[in-house]
Amino acid sequence: MSAAPETKGVRGELPGAGEAAVPFVEIEALRSREFIPAAKEALTSLIAEQGQSKLIRPVFNWAGRNSLFPLHWGLACCAIEFAAAFGARWDAERFGVVPRSSPRQCDLMIVNGTVTWKVAHKLITLYEQMPEPKWVIAMGNCATGGGPFRTAYSVVPGVDKLVPVDVYIAGCPPRPEAMLEGILRLEDLIRLRKE
């Protein structure tokens, strides 16, 4: 149990909740049958105590980071490694990451490949169709800064010229492990989110 103090900041305490920390870890620990009534009770009492905004954020962040739905599209080479991450060996779905085909069901856009100027405005449209809050991962060197094609006439040198990027993953293409690491880093970011 000596590891408990270190992990507290990561799993137990909610940085967004201020000094009156919401006893959120208990909600997380509850299981199945007990969960819904207990959560209901905790939520009602907490709303009465602290007001709505302070409470919704941690619950929302917890739910959001454990079920990131990336947009199912493949731009280039990294898309194959993206697909491999959902295959038998890596099984990205154990992190709650399930690709969805419609941008309206997604909260994460993984830009997995070279972005050209021709696809740029379609990428922005897809990004705008995603509901808030939303995140972007630039996967691979092409999405980060153009990669080997950065001098080409048709290539956007980095997708951050078009949409705000939260996590960059290096590699050409990154291995599936690297992609999963990027998603876990994004979960850390969401955990720290305040507004």
Place this chain on the structure above:
Amino acid sequence: MSEMWINMGPQHPMTHGLWNLRVQIDGELILDVDPEMGYLHRGIEKISEDRHYNEVVTLMDRTCYVAGMAWEHLYILGAEQALHLQPPERAEYIRTMSEEFQRIASHIMWYAAFVQDLGLMSPFLYGMRDRDLLLDLFQSYTGARMTYEYMRVGGVRNDLPHGFTDRARKVLDWLIERFQEYDQLCMGSDIFRRRCDGLGVLSARDCIDYGVTGPMLRSAGVARDLRKDRPYSAYDRVDFDVARATTADVTGRYLVRMEEMRQSVRILRQVLDWLDHHPGPVMAENLPRWLGAPYAPIGREGYLLKREYPKGVGFAAIEEPHGEAAVYVVNQGGEHPYRVKFRSPVYVNLSAARKYLVGYHVADIPPIMGSVDVCVGESDR
């Protein structure tokens, strides 16, 4: 009558990449189609004019990301002809082996994606599992899973590691059993047959008129395979049959690809046996200094050492997993190629989309386009 144009793409699960299929429909019936390409046009031909002969190999892996070795092989054959170089025999066998492994990996990737489009999830998991075994083999001698940068003008970068052929044989033994499993999953499934039989028919005559090659052409009964018709590397020294079907539909293309994988295993067994008994160099000797990538990194001074080098034109064509790929390299005596022109099989197969889509229904588009095996990186280049 209510006709309208709809866009399937660029972001659509059917596309397997970035392209847009504009479809004119009346109800469920397809009246006309117009593929819209270029969403992944990365100017590879232009960048190649700015790079060393060996540096272009980097781009080749990314041109077709499911068949990187095949495209490296294609470009290297063209560049060697343009530079008047000859690789050692062992390098030729290693290239043949790499291309055949890549063919299996590419076909398995196609199988995983295609059958998933039809709504069957387990083939995707099976396919990715078996493909990872092949990628592990690639990784053991190139260091990378997908983008290898392995072949060089005049040979290959390094020899195979110790014990590679035994590991490879084990993988082949595993795969040949799995192919049977794949077949049972698909050909044994009534749903699969009903969704695929008689769809996307493209006759042999139309295939030739519209330049369609690869499994699509062979599924129409034409046994054109450049490995047989115009053997390159070690293909004239191995024994195999050209896979063929006669139905010219989606099921036919499936059967051709499955048979091709079995033939690839057959080729690989012969090549691995040869490699066991014939050690030797894997790079040609007396390479010009600025091509000597395995011996020393290319320094900036190398550019100044303008060696006299004969001009030339190189042409190579290989049977890539998707079809006939060709390259035309113009060497004007510099360290960069003057012009590199690629022929992508997917590009041409897609240009005939009107011939095999019109008249079918909207729900038939995923199986038909899946059977074409689209790789947008190579079609847009």
Place this chain on the structure above:
Amino acid sequence: MTALPAPPVPWPELLGEALVALEPMEGTSGRIRFRSADAERVFRAVHDAGFHHLTMIGGIDWVDHREVIYTLWSDAGKTYLFLSTDLPADHPTVATATRVWPSANWHEREAWEMVDIQFEGHPDLRHLLMPDGYEFHPLLRSFKLHEPEDLEVKVRHV
């Protein structure tokens, strides 16, 4: 790289004065240089000689002139053949091959887009790989690649 022996085709008789030169090329049936004015007739004759499959059409910018190269494959002879014609840089126009080989459609669209070669009689000569309205021809030698640091330059290009 050994092509199987192909039945010799009497090109000079077939093409007449449209034939400019017949050059050998390693591993193939060689390259036929023809006069661009007789393109249509040359295509027809070559197609009838068994070269039913068009592999690719590529344009090369030689600065002072441009060259179009047609790569063809014969199933009977199991061999490749190249056709090439030189076009003046100020008026690079050649007849379309789509009437002979329907697969030439996209190849010609690409050659027009990349190397600015006009194909007379092409049914649908519009942009394929670059967005509509793109006014440059990237594979011309005068088109230089640049580092992307200056993004404004890139934006103006598209």
